[in-house]
Amino acid sequence: MEDNKDIIQNNDVPERQPLDRKTVIKLNRDIGSKNQLKGWLYLAPALLLLIIFSFYPLINTFRMAFLNGYNGLAIVGGESFNLGVENFKTVIGYVDFKQCLKNTILLCVVTVPISTILALLIAVALNSIKPLQKVFQTVFFLPYVTNSIAIGMVFNAMFTRVGLGDLIQTQGIINNILGLFGIGPFNFVNVGSSWGANMFVVCTYIVWNAIPFKILVLLGGLQNVNKQYYEAAKIDGTSKVRTFFRITIPLVSPMLAYVIITSFIGGFKEYSSIVGIFGEGMGPGGNGQMNTIVGYVYNMLPKSNLGNASAASLILFAIILVVTAINGYVSKKKVHY
Amino acid sequence: MKIVLKNLSKIFPAMGKKNKDVVVAVDNLDIEIPDGKLVGLLGPSGCGKSTTLYMISGLQKPTMGQVFFGDDDVTMLEPEHRGVGLVFQNYALYPHLTVKQNIMFPLQNLKGAEKLSKEEMLRRAQEAADLVQIGDLMERKPNALSGGQQQRVAIARALAKAPRVLLLDEPLSNLDARLRLQTREEIKRIQRETGVTTVFVTHDQEEAMSISDVIVVMKKGVMQQVGEPQKVYDDPGNLFVAQFLGTPPINVFNGKISGGDLYIGDEKIMEVHAEEADRPVTVGIRPEGFIPSEDGVLSGKLRTVEVMGRDCSVVFTNESSQKPSVRAIVDSDIGARFDSTGLVRFNLKRNKVFLFEAETGERIRF
Ligand SMILES: Nc1ncnc2c1ncn2[C@@H]1O[C@H](COP(=O)(O)OP(=O)(O)OP(=O)(O)O)[C@@H](O)[C@H]1O
Numbered sequence: 001m002e003d004n005k006d007i008i009q010n011n012d013v014p015e016r017q018p019l020d021r022k023t024v025i026k027l028n029r030d031i032g033s034k035n036q037l038k039g040w041l042y043l044a045p046a047l048l049l050l051i052i053f054s055f056y057p058l059i060n061t062f063r064m065a066f067l068n069g070y071n072g073l074a075i076v077g078g079e080s081f082n083l084g085v086e087n088f089k090t091v092i093g094y095v096d097f098k099q100c101l102k103n104t105i106l107l108c109v110v111t112v113p114i115s116t117i118l119a120l121l122i123a124v125a126l127n128s129i130k131p132l133q134k135v136f137q138t139v140f141f142l143p144y145v146t147n148s149i150a151i152g153m154v155f156n157a158m159f160t161r162v163g164l165g166d167l168i169q170t171q172g173i174i175n176n177i178l179g180l181f182g183i184g185p186f187n188f189v190n191v192g193s194s195w196g197a198n199m200f201v202v203c204t205y206i207v208w209n210a211i212p213f214k215i216l217v218l219l220g221g222l223q224n225v226n227k228q229y230y231e232a233a234k235i236d237g238t239s240k241v242r243t244f245f246r247i248t249i250p251l252v253s254p255m256l257a258y259v260i261i262t263s264f265i266g267g268f269k270e271y272s273s274i275v276g277i278f279g280e281g282m283g284p285g286g287n288g289q290m291n292t293i294v295g296y297v298y299n300m301l302p303k304s305n306l307g308n309a310s311a312a313s314l315i316l317f318a319i320i321l322v323v324t325a326i327n328g329y330v331s332k333k334k335v336h337y
Numbered sequence: 338m339k340i341v342l343k344n345l346s347k348i349f350p351a352m353g354k355k356n357k358d359v360v361v362a363v364d365n366l367d368i369e370i371p372d373g374k375l376v377g378l379l380g381p382s383g384c385g386k387s388t389t390l391y392m393i394s395g396l397q398k399p400t401m402g403q404v405f406f407g408d409d410d411v412t413m414l415e416p417e418h419r420g421v422g423l424v425f426q427n428y429a430l431y432p433h434l435t436v437k438q439n440i441m442f443p444l445q446n447l448k449g450a451e452k453l454s455k456e457e458m459l460r461r462a463q464e465a466a467d468l469v470q471i472g473d474l475m476e477r478k479p480n481a482l483s484g485g486q487q488q489r490v491a492i493a494r495a496l497a498k499a500p501r502v503l504l505l506d507e508p509l510s511n512l513d514a515r516l517r518l519q520t521r522e523e524i525k526r527i528q529r530e531t532g533v534t535t536v537f538v539t540h541d542q543e544e545a546m547s548i549s550d551v552i553v554v555m556k557k558g559v560m561q562q563v564g565e566p567q568k569v570y571d572d573p574g575n576l577f578v579a580q581f582l583g584t585p586p587i588n589v590f591n592g593k594i595s596g597g598d599l600y601i602g603d604e605k606i607m608e609v610h611a612e613e614a615d616r617p618v619t620v621g622i623r624p625e626g627f628i629p630s631e632d633g634v635l636s637g638k639l640r641t642v643e644v645m646g647r648d649c650s651v652v653f654t655n656e657s658s659q660k661p662s663v664r665a666i667v668d669s670d671i672g673a674r675f676d677s678t679g680l681v682r683f684n685l686k687r688n689k690v691f692l693f694e695a696e697t698g699e700r701i702r703f
């Protein structure tokens with residue numbers, strides 16, 4: 001017996017090196033790399049289209065942004081430009097742009113949390129009812145399939161006052177309703193309305209407009225949650241609130257993260273809703289006080305001021321990048337996939 | 338604590354527009370589950386085992402009848418007030434929580450006077466984890482565990498809150514054969530150590546027989562027989578129970594009683610009561626009931642002999658058998674003498690032969 005043991009132990013099997021984490025990851029990757037060439041081949045058609053329609057414009061944007069005072073008309077006239085950050089300086093120096101930046105950020109910060117929380121609550125409620133679920137689902141989804149400019153115009157009609165001074169015909173349905181409770185009337189969107197009142201209308205609109213898609217995504221997530229988790233929680237006497245925060249939210253957290261990230265991105269690109277409510281003037285009477293960054297970029301274009309427009313786009317891009325990175329960082333910690 | 342089910346029924350309403358039939362999942366169940374015992378609820382798929390379990394747990398409310406824990410009628414009590422631990426068929430471990438958090442989850446729900454300190458919770462969680470031998474996996478997430486480990490976490494989670502009743506719904510169905518064997522012994526051990534009244538659902542008769550103190554055999558929502566596994570095996574109340582218990586399964590023949598004697602085909606097998614009326618009957622013979630013998634009462638044509646170490650299976654055909662072949666298990670030193678041609682003859686052990694009414698499958702005792 002003893003001898004046997006020795007023989008086995010003295011075998012000349014090379015001792016395996018202890019593997020650290022990095023080596024293991026590298027080994028696994030190397031095995032995968034054989035398939036990479038094929039992968040690229042399959043990607044080629046899509047990649048070609050991407051290069052033409054996405055990458056080239058992207059790079060061109062960078063070019064225009066970093067050529068001092070770049071102007072579409074002037075370049076046709078044969079003018080040439082120096083490299084530099086003049087465009088950025090100009091853009092940031094504009095009072096208009098600061099207003100746009102402030103509006104955009106405020107819209108995001110206010111509407112994203114409100115619409116997400118509302119959508120989550122509605123989705124949970126929808127998920128827990130049986131009769132009429134489909135009907136409600138459709139009703140809640142309607143805004144999503146309706147054109148946002150059209151909805152904006154309806155919102156405008158709801159908040160706007162028709163007529164002037166003594167000849168006022170209606171204060172708008174919202175003011176009329178508020179009037180029933182003895183509140184108002186407010187000047188929400190008409191000429192001379194305050195920035196705060198405008199903001200209130202726009203936020204209401206964005207929240208209302210953003211909810212359907214979020215409900216759809218979150219409801220999908222909720223319906224995928226195995227019912228047995230809830231049964232297990234029930235057996236263990238978990239309260240409704242705790243079940244919601246400790247089970248429901250973690251289990252739909254991938255959907256939540258998706259919804260939050262996309263709505264931040266969408267929020268920073270907000271434009272059409274304001275056009276819908278105020279027209280291209282981006283404010284009551286076209287005073288531009290509700291303008292956003294995208295609106296600012298569009299304003300630059302008719303003046304052929306492509307340099308400034310590109311610079312503004314890149315600033316927006318940088319902001320979205322940072323916010324998404326923060327989102328990504330947070331969700332890495334909080335999201336369970 | 339003992340559990341009593343009294344006339345328990347669960348009827349599901351008809352589903353869909355075309356289907357008008359209601360589903361009677363559990364039909365008038367009357368069972369008393371003794372305190373501290375492990376009871377195996379056994380039956381084929383869809384016979385109402387899970388439904389029964391859910392009614393005991395309170396997740397489903399019975400259509401009729403009552404559930405008692407001890408002397409308390411808990412029929413209308415919400416599940417959280419029943420003090421049951423339930424291990425689901427697929428464990429239902431919270432995927433976003435670690436093993437430790439999973440086990441502590443029920444403890445954190447306790448309120449008021451029952452509220453535990455953090456240390457106490459940790460201690461109880463560790464204790465439960467150690468009991469099922471997963472104490473060193475506490476920081477892992479469920480998806481980083483093997484099936485057997487997940488199952489043990491689920492049991493630990495159910496045990497941590499010291500339930501009055503432990504309910505297990507086919508907890509071994511996802512495991513491979515080896516792990517299944519191992520974990521079912523573990524369940525038995527854990528049950529013995531904690532002494533908690535346990536109901537164990539399975540459709541695997543071997544599993545139920547091997548770990549249960551008492552088995553309950555069900556068919557289409559109706560209880561067929563209750564008793565200690567060996568007793569039920571040795572003394573089945575009807576053909577269904579006889580067929581459901583035992584591997585390899587019992588061999589079933591079409592036979593008849595004539596003049597107080599039992600015949601299979603033309604062969605007279607044995608005497609039964611002289612006063613039994615002449616009629617066709619169904620005969621069940623356990624595989625271990627055959628004794629090879631030159632002058633045996635039952636004959637057949639030999640198909641194969643499968644040698645499996647200690648004993649061997651003799652597979653043969655008989656015209657009256659309800660299955661294409663009959664399987665007898667005999668000692669391998671006797672079995673080895675069979676060659677692969679010709680006739681085989683067997684004498685039968687009387688206590689391994691069961692008679693049933695051909696129509697109803699009711700047992701005929703003789
Ligand atoms: N919610 C329901 N609605 C309608 N019928 C149901 C419902 N739940 C179960 N049933 C039916 O009740 C019967 C018993 O189901 P149950 O889940 O108790 O079976 P089981 O014995 O646990 O089966 P398995 O071994 O396959 O898990 C089945 O015929 C099933 O189709």
Ligand SMILES: [Mg+2]
Nearest residue numbers: 386387426507
């Ligand atoms: Mg079941």
